[in-house]
Amino acid sequence: DTAVSQTPKYLVTQMGNDKSIKCEQNLGHDTMYWYKQDSKKFLKIMFSYNNKELIINETVPNRFSPKSPDKAHLNLHINSLELGDSAVYFCASSQDGQGGLNEQFFGPGTRLTVL
Amino acid sequence: SQKIEQNSEALNIQEGKTATLTCNYTNYSPAYLQWYRQDPGRGPVFLLLIRENEKEKRKERLKVTFDTTLKQSLFHITASQPADSATYLCALESDSWGKLQFGAGTQVVVTP
Numbered sequence: 221d222t223a224v225s226q227t228p229k230y231l232v233t234q235m236g237n238d239k240s241i242k243c244e245q246n247l248g249h250d251t252m253y254w255y256k257q258d259s260k261k262f263l264k265i266m267f268s269y270n271n272k273e274l275i276i277n278e279t280v281p282n283r284f285s286p287k288s289p290d291k292a293h294l295n296l297h298i299n300s301l302e303l304g305d306s307a308v309y310f311c312a313s314s315q316d317g318q319g320g321l322n323e324q325f326f327g328p329g330t331r332l333t334v335l
Numbered sequence: 336s337q338k339i340e341q342n343s344e345a346l347n348i349q350e351g352k353t354a355t356l357t358c359n360y361t362n363y364s365p366a367y368l369q370w371y372r373q374d375p376g377r378g379p380v381f382l383l384l385i386r387e388n389e390k391e392k393r394k395e396r397l398k399v400t401f402d403t404t405l406k407q408s409l410f411h412i413t414a415s416q417p418a419d420s421a422t423y424l425c426a427l428e429s430d431s432w433g434k435l436q437f438g439a440g441t442q443v444v445v446t447p
């Protein structure tokens with residue numbers, strides 16, 4: 221059983237389009253995260269939700285909007301895609317929101333390519 | 336601003352030797368530090384967590400130290416194997432609740 225799953229694994233789209241990435245965790249965790257890993261391999265946090273409540277909202281363009289329908293799901297919607305959005309997006313979860321204390325479980329990533 | 340530095344150059348090491356990776360940080364006072372492993376095309380996998388009051392933590396062939404005076408963590412892989420080849424990331428608790436800041440990672444290549 222996959223602990224943290226993401227769909228799709230690959231996403232190729234044109235500039236200006238709107239796309240969504242879905243994430244689900246079956247670990248019973250309370251907190252979920254979205255990270256962006258760029259071409260230089262830096263992993264940067266974008267958002268986190270704890271029990272469907274937004275906890276962390278980094279300096280991210282408001283074209284990015286997370287949505288958590290329940291604590292097992294955290295989706296990422298991106299409007300008006302730009303070339304600079306090309307990256308690998310990782311979803312993660314942890315037992316609770318004490319990020320330093322709890323290990324985070326990562327999904328396999330979604331490679332987004334904007335043409 | 337807060338900064339985490341890991342060796343950007345790949346560490347090439349012969350099988351059986353000990354690999355030592357460094358994670359230095361500035362403008363942080365983290366209570367915890369974590370190490371992750373990332374293989375190409377995959378998400379990071381948690382390895383070890385060490386608290387500020389712990390000098391050393393071990394897990395099988397892995398050892399982590401945490402020196403809050405030097406603001407440095409060392410990550411050791413003893414008796415390295417080709418299967419240990421991966422990128423290793425350190426991550427520090429940031430000042431916000433639940434927020435981890437990751438270093439850029441150091442690639443380790445273990446040759447037979």
